[in-house]
Amino acid sequence: MKISVIGCGYLGAVHAATLASMGHTVVGIDVDAAKVNQLGRGVAPFFEPGLDELLRDGTATGRLTFSTDFGAAAGAQVHFLCVGTPQSKTSDGADLTFLVAATEALLPHLAGGAVVVGKSTVPVGTVDMLSDVLAGRPDVQLGWNPEFLRQGTAVKDTLVPDRLVYGVSGGKAAAFNPGTGAPRGVTAALDAVYEPLLNAGIPRLVCNFATAELIKSAANAYLATKVSFINAIAELCDASGADVAELSEAMGMDPRIGSRYLHAGLGFGGGCLPKDIRSLSSQAAALGVAPVNDWMGVVDAINVRQRTRTVDLAAGLCGGELSGRAVTILGAAFKPETDDIRDSPALDVATRLAAAGAHVTVTDPKAVNNAWLRYPQLRFESSTARALEGAELVLLLTEWDEYRRLSPALAGGLVRRRVVLDGRNVLDAAAWRAEGWMVRGLGTNSGEAVQTAEDGLAGMRQS
Ligand SMILES: NC(=O)c1ccc[n+]([C@@H]2O[C@H](COP(=O)([O-])OP(=O)(O)OC[C@H]3O[C@@H](n4cnc5c(N)ncnc54)[C@H](O)[C@@H]3O)[C@@H](O)[C@H]2O)c1
Numbered sequence: 502m503k504i505s506v507i508g509c510g511y512l513g514a515v516h517a518a519t520l521a522s523m524g525h526t527v528v529g530i531d532v533d534a535a536k537v538n539q540l541g542r543g544v545a546p547f548f549e550p551g552l553d554e555l556l557r558d559g560t561a562t563g564r565l566t567f568s569t570d571f572g573a574a575a576g577a578q579v580h581f582l583c584v585g586t587p588q589s590k591t592s593d594g595a596d597l598t599f600l601v602a603a604t605e606a607l608l609p610h611l612a613g614g615a616v617v618v619g620k621s622t623v624p625v626g627t628v629d630m631l632s633d634v635l636a637g638r639p640d641v642q643l644g645w646n647p648e649f650l651r652q653g654t655a656v657k658d659t660l661v662p663d664r665l666v667y668g669v670s671g672g673k674a675a676a677f678n679p680g681t682g683a684p685r686g687v688t689a690a691l692d693a694v695y696e697p698l699l700n701a702g703i704p705r706l707v708c709n710f711a712t713a714e715l716i717k718s719a720a721n722a723y724l725a726t727k728v729s730f731i732n733a734i735a736e737l738c739d740a741s742g743a744d745v746a747e748l749s750e751a752m753g754m755d756p757r758i759g760s761r762y763l764h765a766g767l768g769f770g771g772g773c774l775p776k777d778i779r780s781l782s783s784q785a786a787a788l789g790v791a792p793v794n795d796w797m798g799v800v801d802a803i804n805v806r807q808r809t810r811t812v813d814l815a816a817g818l819c820g821g822e823l824s825g826r827a828v829t830i831l832g833a834a835f836k837p838e839t840d841d842i843r844d845s846p847a848l849d850v851a852t853r854l855a856a857a858g859a860h861v862t863v864t865d866p867k868a869v870n871n872a873w874l875r876y877p878q879l880r881f882e883s884s885t886a887r888a889l890e891g892a893e894l895v896l897l898l899t900e901w902d903e904y905r906r907l908s909p910a911l912a913g914g915l916v917r918r919r920v921v922l923d924g925r926n927v928l929d930a931a932a933w934r935a936e937g938w939m940v941r942g943l944g945t946n947s948g949e950a951v952q953t954a955e956d957g958l959a960g961m962r963q964s
């Protein structure tokens with residue numbers, strides 16, 4: 502099947518490459534000429550495990566091409582909209598201008614009976630709004646197929662998703678032929694696209710547009726809620742002498758709760774959860790559903806508070822005065838296995854520490870280039886060892902394996918003071934303490950004095 506993918510960022514590039522790997526003929530279209538050029542050479546413009554191989558294979562077979570020209574989408578039977586829906590610069594709501602612009606640019610090139618399917622994350626009511634853009638083409642059918650991939654495991658998540666969701670006009674009742682039960686319209690087109698996945702037993706749910714839009718928003722809101730819940734409890738742990746890691750392990754053993762997204766630390770960031778909970782909040786406010794609006798506000802506030810707590814703890818560990826202190830931050834990406842720095846908690850903390858006068862050095866296995874372009878006021882170092890040299894305080898803020906495995910003895914030989922704030926609660930604190938390190942975490946300080954300026958002074962006397 503000939504397919505176009507409009508918008509080739511973290512979502513679209515992976516979607517295009519995986520569709521080509523399933524045997525489809527795919528053209529990826531993006532307004533960013535540099536990105537298109539790189540993708541066309543079979544090279545991923547960002548770090549995503551497994552993507553380079555898929556791009557190389559797809560472009561080599563000729564089944565996968567990229568273009569800045571929307572005319573290249575002509576003749577495709579299915580068009581996927583994968584452009585960004587970032588937070589608006591003026592409100593909590595999503596900015597849908599890229600989606601509207603992409604749909605308008607695609608319009609003149611749509612073949613008779615073509616199917617246009619959105620994958621971007623959108624507020625409820627967006628499909629109805631886009632139907633107006635396509636109003637002059639009643640032969641074109643619109644569908645919504647939200648995407649649940651995670652960066653870092655995007656290729657696997659796309660090829661082996663937990664489920665496929667199809668939002669179609671009229672919902673499930675309209676999706677199947679009443680006589681034969683056979684899928685029709687957008688449902689039939691998407692079944693043909695995802696045939697290998699359906700044959701492998703991936704469940705497919707068909708629903709109306711509003712449900713499809715809200716399934717995605719609600720899923721991200723729930724994940725964010727789980728993370729903020731455990732982070733609020735982590736603060737309670739620090740205030741009471743409990744240990745959040747042990748608590749979370751025990752809670753997670755209850756299958757009704759589950760252990761995933763229950764890892765306390767610096768909190769969530771990235772191009773999805775933060776903007777999606779704010780978008781849901783503003784949708785709920787517009788629809789007069791105060792509890793959802795309030796709920797998302799609390800989840801967001803707890804998340805932002807983790808960053809402030811981390812800065813305060815760092816100040817405490819420096820004797821209450823950050824000015825002039827050499828601070829090394831391990832991690833710049835919003836999470837491991839990606840070079841994405843959108844709303845990175847680590848970089849937020851780094852800039853706040855720098856603003857307080859600390860001499861901040863940031864290192865990361867993959868994201869140094871992206872971060873350096875965006876934050877020229879920080880010092881970046883690609884070698885972990887060089888970044889650690891002379892540090893008076895080390896903060897582990899993105900839990901790459903390389904940092905989890907760091908030798909406390911080797912690191913201790915590089916720093917000026919053996920003081921580490923483990924913002925992701927991943928280090929073996931006992932092993933680090935055995936090498937003379939003062940170790941602090943977020944919710945994992947049981948048996949230790951809660952962080953105060955006195956702690957910092959003690960740490961400074963120790964060095
Ligand atoms: N990143 C993820 O893990 C992920 C997962 C699921 C859903 N989503 C959703 O997918 C959407 C895209 O997210 P992303 O992370 O890939 O963003 P991104 O910023 O990486 O990619 C968006 C791409 O769209 C392109 N673009 C913008 N306007 C365009 C236009 N008019 N025509 C063609 N291309 C245009 C941009 O140049 C960019 O390459 C968002 O709605 C996001 O919420 C993202």
Ligand SMILES: O=c1ccn([C@@H]2O[C@H](COP(=O)(O)OP(=O)(O)O[C@H]3O[C@H](CO)[C@@H](O)[C@H](O)[C@H]3O)[C@@H](O)[C@H]2O)c(=O)[nH]1
Nearest residue numbers: 648649650651652728762763764768769770771773835836
């Ligand atoms: O126990 C946990 C789990 C995650 N995080 C943080 O939460 C954020 C999000 O992590 P993750 O969900 O793995 O990353 P994303 O790639 O942003 O994926 C989310 O956002 C995507 C875009 O909407 C969705 O498609 C995915 O299903 C959804 O998991 C990161 O900053 C993590 O560090 C925690 O702090 N504690």
